[in-house]
Amino acid sequence: MTNLPLGIKYLIVFFVSMVPIVELRGAIPIAEGLGLDIFLYYPIAIIGNMLPVPIIYLFARKVLEWGRDKKIIGKFFTWCIEKGQKGGDKLKETAGNSGIFWALLIFVGIPLPGTGAWTGTLASSFLNLDFKTSVSAVALGVVLAGIIMSLGSKIVAILGWAGVFAIIAIILIIIIASIIIAKKKNKS
Numbered sequence: 407m408t409n410l411p412l413g414i415k416y417l418i419v420f421f422v423s424m425v426p427i428v429e430l431r432g433a434i435p436i437a438e439g440l441g442l443d444i445f446l447y448y449p450i451a452i453i454g455n456m457l458p459v460p461i462i463y464l465f466a467r468k469v470l471e472w473g474r475d476k477k478i479i480g481k482f483f484t485w486c487i488e489k490g491q492k493g494g495d496k497l498k499e500t501a502g503n504s505g506i507f508w509a510l511l512i513f514v515g516i517p518l519p520g521t522g523a524w525t526g527t528l529a530s531s532f533l534n535l536d537f538k539t540s541v542s543a544v545a546l547g548v549v550l551a552g553i554i555m556s557l558g559s560k561i562v563a564i565l566g567w568a569g570v571f572a573i574i575a576i577i578l579i580i581i582i583a584s585i586i587i588a589k590k591k592n593k594s
Protein backbone atom coordinates (compact mmCIF):
# COMPACT_ATOMS: atom_id res chain seq x y z
CA MET A 407 0.00 0.00 0.00
CA THR A 408 2.95 2.32 0.36
CA ASN A 409 3.25 2.58 -3.45
CA LEU A 410 -0.17 4.21 -3.74
CA PRO A 411 -0.40 7.85 -4.82
CA LEU A 412 -0.47 10.29 -1.89
CA GLY A 413 -4.03 11.43 -2.64
CA ILE A 414 -5.30 7.84 -2.53
CA LYS A 415 -3.63 7.31 0.85
CA TYR A 416 -5.45 10.32 2.28
CA LEU A 417 -8.73 9.11 0.75
CA ILE A 418 -8.22 5.77 2.49
CA VAL A 419 -7.82 7.61 5.81
CA PHE A 420 -10.93 9.68 5.08
CA PHE A 421 -13.13 6.71 4.20
CA VAL A 422 -11.82 4.42 6.97
CA SER A 423 -12.62 7.14 9.52
CA MET A 424 -16.26 7.03 8.35
CA VAL A 425 -16.66 3.28 8.98
CA PRO A 426 -18.62 2.40 12.15
CA ILE A 427 -16.62 0.83 14.99
CA VAL A 428 -13.28 1.47 13.18
CA GLU A 429 -13.72 5.23 12.78
CA LEU A 430 -10.73 7.50 13.30
CA ARG A 431 -9.39 5.05 15.88
CA GLY A 432 -8.43 2.80 12.97
CA ALA A 433 -7.79 5.51 10.39
CA ILE A 434 -5.04 7.25 12.36
CA PRO A 435 -2.84 4.16 12.85
CA ILE A 436 -3.34 3.41 9.15
CA ALA A 437 -2.24 6.96 8.29
CA GLU A 438 0.77 6.61 10.53
CA GLY A 439 1.62 3.26 8.92
CA LEU A 440 1.38 4.88 5.48
CA GLY A 441 3.85 7.55 6.60
CA LEU A 442 1.41 10.42 6.12
CA ASP A 443 1.81 13.91 7.55
CA ILE A 444 -0.04 14.29 10.87
CA PHE A 445 -1.01 17.87 10.03
CA LEU A 446 -2.94 16.56 7.02
CA TYR A 447 -4.23 13.17 8.15
CA TYR A 448 -5.49 14.40 11.53
CA PRO A 449 -8.05 16.91 10.17
CA ILE A 450 -8.97 14.53 7.32
CA ALA A 451 -9.71 11.75 9.83
CA ILE A 452 -11.76 14.11 12.02
CA ILE A 453 -13.81 15.37 9.07
CA GLY A 454 -14.39 11.82 7.86
CA ASN A 455 -15.42 10.68 11.34
CA MET A 456 -17.78 13.63 11.83
CA LEU A 457 -19.43 13.55 8.40
CA PRO A 458 -21.93 10.77 9.29
CA VAL A 459 -22.81 12.31 12.70
CA PRO A 460 -25.69 14.62 11.61
CA ILE A 461 -27.17 11.81 9.50
CA ILE A 462 -26.91 9.37 12.41
CA TYR A 463 -28.51 11.88 14.77
CA LEU A 464 -31.39 12.74 12.45
CA PHE A 465 -32.20 9.36 10.93
CA ALA A 466 -30.53 6.34 12.57
CA ARG A 467 -32.94 5.93 15.44
CA LYS A 468 -35.95 6.23 13.15
CA VAL A 469 -34.53 3.69 10.69
CA LEU A 470 -33.59 1.28 13.50
CA GLU A 471 -37.03 1.47 15.08
CA TRP A 472 -38.66 0.97 11.67
CA GLY A 473 -36.52 -2.12 10.96
CA ARG A 474 -36.54 -3.79 14.36
CA ASP A 475 -39.50 -6.01 13.46
CA LYS A 476 -38.38 -6.84 9.92
CA LYS A 477 -37.50 -10.47 9.19
CA ILE A 478 -33.93 -10.24 7.83
CA ILE A 479 -32.64 -7.09 9.55
CA GLY A 480 -34.67 -7.19 12.77
CA LYS A 481 -32.12 -8.89 15.01
CA PHE A 482 -29.29 -6.58 13.95
CA PHE A 483 -31.44 -3.45 14.25
CA THR A 484 -32.65 -4.57 17.68
CA TRP A 485 -29.01 -5.09 18.73
CA CYS A 486 -28.17 -1.55 17.56
CA ILE A 487 -31.13 -0.10 19.46
CA GLU A 488 -30.16 -1.97 22.62
CA LYS A 489 -26.53 -0.82 22.27
CA GLY A 490 -27.66 2.78 21.85
CA GLN A 491 -30.02 2.58 24.80
CA LYS A 492 -27.39 0.93 27.01
CA GLY A 493 -24.84 3.57 26.04
CA GLY A 494 -27.32 6.33 26.75
CA ASP A 495 -28.41 4.83 30.07
CA LYS A 496 -24.80 4.35 31.14
CA LEU A 497 -23.98 7.97 30.31
CA LYS A 498 -27.01 9.27 32.17
CA GLU A 499 -26.31 7.03 35.17
CA THR A 500 -22.69 8.17 35.33
CA ALA A 501 -23.19 11.87 34.74
CA GLY A 502 -26.75 12.77 35.57
CA ASN A 503 -28.54 15.42 33.53
CA SER A 504 -26.13 18.27 34.28
CA GLY A 505 -22.95 16.45 33.28
CA ILE A 506 -24.27 14.67 30.20
CA PHE A 507 -22.35 16.91 27.75
CA TRP A 508 -19.03 16.06 29.40
CA ALA A 509 -19.93 12.41 29.80
CA LEU A 510 -20.78 12.16 26.09
CA LEU A 511 -17.55 13.97 25.17
CA ILE A 512 -15.47 11.56 27.27
CA PHE A 513 -17.45 8.54 26.07
CA VAL A 514 -16.64 9.41 22.45
CA GLY A 515 -13.13 10.67 23.24
CA ILE A 516 -11.73 7.64 25.02
CA PRO A 517 -10.72 5.36 22.14
CA LEU A 518 -12.17 2.04 23.25
CA PRO A 519 -14.15 -0.32 21.03
CA GLY A 520 -17.78 0.73 20.76
CA THR A 521 -17.36 4.24 22.16
CA GLY A 522 -16.89 6.32 19.03
CA ALA A 523 -18.89 8.98 17.23
CA TRP A 524 -21.43 6.52 15.82
CA THR A 525 -22.35 5.00 19.20
CA GLY A 526 -22.14 8.35 21.00
CA THR A 527 -24.45 10.02 18.49
CA LEU A 528 -26.92 7.14 18.63
CA ALA A 529 -26.82 7.23 22.44
CA SER A 530 -27.44 11.00 22.41
CA SER A 531 -30.48 10.49 20.20
CA PHE A 532 -31.85 7.92 22.67
CA LEU A 533 -31.22 10.43 25.46
CA ASN A 534 -33.19 13.01 23.47
CA LEU A 535 -30.33 15.51 23.62
CA ASP A 536 -30.69 18.44 21.29
CA PHE A 537 -28.79 18.48 18.00
CA LYS A 538 -26.32 21.24 18.97
CA THR A 539 -25.35 19.62 22.28
CA SER A 540 -24.99 16.19 20.68
CA VAL A 541 -22.88 17.31 17.73
CA SER A 542 -20.70 19.60 19.88
CA ALA A 543 -19.95 16.90 22.46
CA VAL A 544 -19.31 14.27 19.80
CA ALA A 545 -17.05 16.64 17.80
CA LEU A 546 -14.94 17.47 20.83
CA GLY A 547 -14.81 13.76 21.71
CA VAL A 548 -13.60 12.94 18.20
CA VAL A 549 -10.88 15.59 18.53
CA LEU A 550 -9.83 14.07 21.88
CA ALA A 551 -9.81 10.53 20.44
CA GLY A 552 -7.75 11.82 17.53
CA ILE A 553 -5.17 13.33 19.87
CA ILE A 554 -4.95 10.13 21.91
CA MET A 555 -4.67 7.92 18.83
CA SER A 556 -2.12 10.20 17.17
CA LEU A 557 0.06 10.25 20.27
CA GLY A 558 -0.25 6.49 20.69
CA SER A 559 0.54 5.88 17.02
CA LYS A 560 3.58 8.17 17.19
CA ILE A 561 4.85 6.43 20.34
CA VAL A 562 4.51 3.02 18.69
CA ALA A 563 6.11 4.31 15.47
CA ILE A 564 9.11 5.67 17.40
CA LEU A 565 9.53 3.02 20.12
CA GLY A 566 8.18 -0.10 18.39
CA TRP A 567 7.24 -2.89 20.79
CA ALA A 568 8.49 -0.90 23.78
CA GLY A 569 5.89 1.73 22.85
CA VAL A 570 3.16 -0.91 22.67
CA PHE A 571 4.08 -2.20 26.13
CA ALA A 572 4.24 1.35 27.51
CA ILE A 573 0.76 2.12 26.20
CA ILE A 574 -0.62 -1.15 27.61
CA ALA A 575 0.96 -0.34 30.99
CA ILE A 576 -0.58 3.14 30.99
CA ILE A 577 -4.01 1.73 30.12
CA LEU A 578 -3.76 -0.86 32.89
CA ILE A 579 -2.76 1.82 35.41
CA ILE A 580 -5.73 3.96 34.38
CA ILE A 581 -8.12 1.00 34.66
CA ILE A 582 -6.80 0.01 38.09
CA ALA A 583 -6.95 3.62 39.32
CA SER A 584 -10.53 3.93 38.02
CA ILE A 585 -11.56 0.75 39.84
CA ILE A 586 -9.97 1.94 43.08
CA ILE A 587 -11.62 5.37 42.82
CA ALA A 588 -15.00 3.78 42.05
CA LYS A 589 -14.71 1.47 45.08
CA LYS A 590 -13.80 4.39 47.35
CA LYS A 591 -16.72 6.38 45.96
CA ASN A 592 -19.13 3.49 46.58
CA LYS A 593 -17.94 3.14 50.20
CA SER A 594 -18.63 6.84 50.88
